[in-house]
Amino acid sequence: MSTADIGLIGLAVMGSNLALNIAEKGYTVAVHNRSAGRIDEFVAEAKAQGLDGKTIPKYDLADFVQTVKAPRSIIIMVKAGQPVDDMIEQLLPHLEPGDAIIECGNSLYTDTQRRFDYLKPKNIGYLGVGVSGGEEGARHGPSIMVGGSKEQWHNAEAVLTAIAAQFNGESCCAYLGEGGAGHFVKMIHNGIEYGDMQMIAEIYGVMRDGLGMSAKECANVFKEWNKGPLNSYLIEITGHVLDAVDEETGKPLVELILDKAGQKGTGMWSAVVAQQMGVPATAIEGAVAARSISSRKSERVAAEAIYGKPDRARTDVTLEDLEKALLAGKIVSYAQGFAVIAKASEEFGWSLPLATIAKIWRAGCIIRSRFLDQMSSAYAKGEAVNLLVVPDFVEIMKDSHPALRKVVAAAAVGEFPMICLSASLSYFDSYRQAQGTANLTQGQRDFFGAHGFEIEGRGTDLHGTWPSTLGK
Numbered sequence: 001m002s003t004a005d006i007g008l009i010g011l012a013v014m015g016s017n018l019a020l021n022i023a024e025k026g027y028t029v030a031v032h033n034r035s036a037g038r039i040d041e042f043v044a045e046a047k048a049q050g051l052d053g054k055t056i057p058k059y060d061l062a063d064f065v066q067t068v069k070a071p072r073s074i075i076i077m078v079k080a081g082q083p084v085d086d087m088i089e090q091l092l093p094h095l096e097p098g099d100a101i102i103e104c105g106n107s108l109y110t111d112t113q114r115r116f117d118y119l120k121p122k123n124i125g126y127l128g129v130g131v132s133g134g135e136e137g138a139r140h141g142p143s144i145m146v147g148g149s150k151e152q153w154h155n156a157e158a159v160l161t162a163i164a165a166q167f168n169g170e171s172c173c174a175y176l177g178e179g180g181a182g183h184f185v186k187m188i189h190n191g192i193e194y195g196d197m198q199m200i201a202e203i204y205g206v207m208r209d210g211l212g213m214s215a216k217e218c219a220n221v222f223k224e225w226n227k228g229p230l231n232s233y234l235i236e237i238t239g240h241v242l243d244a245v246d247e248e249t250g251k252p253l254v255e256l257i258l259d260k261a262g263q264k265g266t267g268m269w270s271a272v273v274a275q276q277m278g279v280p281a282t283a284i285e286g287a288v289a290a291r292s293i294s295s296r297k298s299e300r301v302a303a304e305a306i307y308g309k310p311d312r313a314r315t316d317v318t319l320e321d322l323e324k325a326l327l328a329g330k331i332v333s334y335a336q337g338f339a340v341i342a343k344a345s346e347e348f349g350w351s352l353p354l355a356t357i358a359k360i361w362r363a364g365c366i367i368r369s370r371f372l373d374q375m376s377s378a379y380a381k382g383e384a385v386n387l388l389v390v391p392d393f394v395e396i397m398k399d400s401h402p403a404l405r406k407v408v409a410a411a412a413v414g415e416f417p418m419i420c421l422s423a424s425l426s427y428f429d430s431y432r433q434a435q436g437t438a439n440l441t442q443g444q445r446d447f448f449g450a451h452g453f454e455i456e457g458r459g460t461d462l463h464g465t466w467p468s469t470l471g472k
Contacts, residue, residue, distance in 0.1 A: 004030035004056050006159050007068040009087065010077030011042045014131070017138035018077065018104065018163070020046060023054035025162040030056040032064040062094050071098035073156040080107045088115060092124070100125030100152030106266055109147075109180030109187055116148055116179045125152025128179075130186020132365035133165065141165035143365035144173035145189070145357070147182025165364025172360040177350035184273075184344055185357055188337050191270025193366050194263075195283035195333035196234050198290050198420040203326050204242070206407065206416055210315035215252035219243035221319060229327055229396075232369030261291040270340070277343045280430075283333035286423035293419075310415035317410045324403035325421065331397060332424040334367075334375065335387040342385040355379035371396075388431060401428060 008019045011033040022029040023046065033039045039057050046055045058064035068074060072095065076087050084103055091101060101124065103112065112128030119126045126148050133142030144164045146153055153175045164173035176182050207213045207221065219242035226235045244253040267288045274281035293300070338354060345352035358376035362368055371393075378390045387393045408425050411418040430436060445451040447466045454460040 002067060002069045004028045004068045006030075006156065007032070007064060007072065007074040008077065009033065009064070009074065009091075011038045012077065013135050014104075014138045015075075015077030016042050016045065017135055018075065018131070019055065020049060020051055021139050021141070021163045022159060023051040024049075025159075026054070027159050027162070028054050028056065030058055030064055030067040032058050032061060061090060065091065065094040070096060071100070071152070071155050072096070073100050073102055073152065073159070075102045075104055077104055080105045081111075084111070085115070088119070092122070095124055097123035098125075098152075100127055100149060100155060102127040102129055102156060104129045104131045106130075106186065106190070106264065107183050108265075108269055109184035111180075112147065112183045113180035120149075125149030125155075127153060127156065128181075128183040129160070130182050130189065132186065132189055132361075132367075134366065137165065137364050141172070141364050143189075143360050143363065143368070145182045145185045145360065146173065146175045147177055147180055147184070150175065150178065164360075167359070167363040170359065172362065172364045174353070174356045174360050176352055176357065177345075179348070179350075181348075181350045181352060184348075184350075185341060185352065187266050187269050187273070188341050188344075189361065189365060189367060190266035191274075191281065191284040191287075191340075192333055192337040193234075194267035194270070194287035194291070195336075195420055195424075196232075196330060196367055198287035199283070199326055199329045199333065199424070200234060200238055201290075202411075202416070202418045202421050203322050203407075204238070205418075206315060206317065206322060206411065206414075207319075209310075209312050210317065210410070210414055210416060211319075212314065215242045215254050225323055225326075228323075229370065230323065230330070232330075233366060234369075258297070259294060260297050261294045263288070263291045267291070270337075273344070274336075274340045277340065277347060279336075279340045279343045280427060281336040281340055282423035282427045283329070283336055283420055286420040290417075290419045312414050312416070315410045315414050315416075317407050321403045321406055324400040325407035328397060328400035328404040328428070329421045329424040330369070331371070331387065331393055331400075332428055333420075334371075335393075336427065338375070338379075339386055353379075354385070386431070388428065397428070401425075404428075 005027040006022060007030040008015060009032045011031060019029050019031050031042060036059050039059060043057050046052045056067055058067055078084055078087050084107060088101060107128060116126040128147045130145035131142045141164055144160055161171045161173045164171045176185055204218055207218045219239050222235055223239035242254055246253045246256055271281060271285045271288050341352055342354060355376050358372050358379060362372045374392050375387060378392060404425050408418055408422045442453040446453050446464055450463060452461045452463055455462055
């Protein structure tokens with residue numbers, strides 16, 4: 001008998017937490033997993049939380065599908081890539097026209113688009129849903145970015161809206177567009193996240209090596225900053241990470257963690273897509289590069305032995321300088337991310353609602369921050385796509401970019417790596433400079449490749465009479 005409101009396949013950490021979240025919101029969820037043992041573990045978890053009455057474990061896939069009320073909405077939480085395609089093929093024989101598969105992993109948006117196009121003629125809906133918030137978010141309320149089949153979205157809307165985070169009584173869940181729109185927005189969210197994290201780490205490096213601050217002292221500063229303009233989830237957790245003590249040694253845990261940062265691909269995808277669309281996203285690119293450099297630990301150790309340890313003297317930057325520099329850098333990072341989304345909306349015909357995207361990022365997700373409410377309001381008014389020319393953020397940048405400049409300059413002199421913040425400053429300076437230096441670049445291109453150039457009032461495909469360099 002079909003009794004479940006929704007189905008979910010894949011009971012690893014994120015999947016099981018989502019299922020428990022669904023059950024807690026009063027919906028009945030059927031669950032299935034490739035490993036029967038994991039189903040048993042989930043049953044025990046649900047019972048311990050008093051949610052076993054709203055969960056229906058099913059060990060057979062066909063039986064699982066039939067348990068879900070038609071038109072069926074079935075969430076799959078499996079590893080991105082081929083496992084998603086494999087699961088789709090396993091499900092297809094059991095589905096009926098009007099049913100929908102809802103993929104909530106971090107899939108590349110082009111894969112999502114391909115699956116959407118593959119299933120559409122079969123009258124099977126496909127929703128590529130970005131879910132942000134980590135394990136805690138999945139359990140208690142994530143930010144949910146929905147793309148794909150609009151009709152099937154309406155079938156799952158009540159459940160997805162209910163389990164999402166809330167901000168001032170509004171659900172942080174929205175339908176954004178067809179095909180790969182939801183996963184595209186989630187990808188850029190993660191790119192912004194990369195930039196945000198890297199800039200925080202660079203500021204920490206100055207505190208530690210330039211101001212001689214202990215991990216505890218750094219923690220206290222970040223906790224204080226979280227009460228002001230920098231208020232955000234990542235600033236909040238940074239305070240906790242820096243405050244943590246290793247039980248075995250009694251030392252700050254952060255000082256024992258090897259400085260090699262991992263990555264799962266979403267940041268790199270964001271940087272590549274931005275380049276492909278011709279949208280500068282230097283903060284994201286810098287953050288991806290920083291993680292790649294960090295992974296080359298042995299090379300870095302060898303290089304230090306060749307060049308010697310950095311000659312770091314105490315820097316003259318203040319904590320206020322660092323706070324303002326970080327704020328300016330973060331705004332640039334968000335501005336770049338939203339510019340990429342705006343370009344994708346135009347290029348793919350998605351009509352992505354920038355105000356809504358900023359709204360659903362205000363709670364639940366990893367990059368939630370105080371100023372997203374301002375960003376949402378700006379886009380709702382139809383103000384410029386690039387946040388750097390929106391009045392509210394113009395005022396913030398005018399106040400904070402001198403500090404960013406001071407910090408980046410001090411980092412260069414003091415030999416503090418600052419890939420992301422320096423990239424943000426260079427972008428800001430380039431974006432606001434009416435007369436740049438691309439005229440020389442274009443002259444060079446015409447010299448060696450006859451690519452042409454433009455002179456206002458004289459034409460757009462002009463060529464110079466350049467001297468020959470052959471035979472000299």
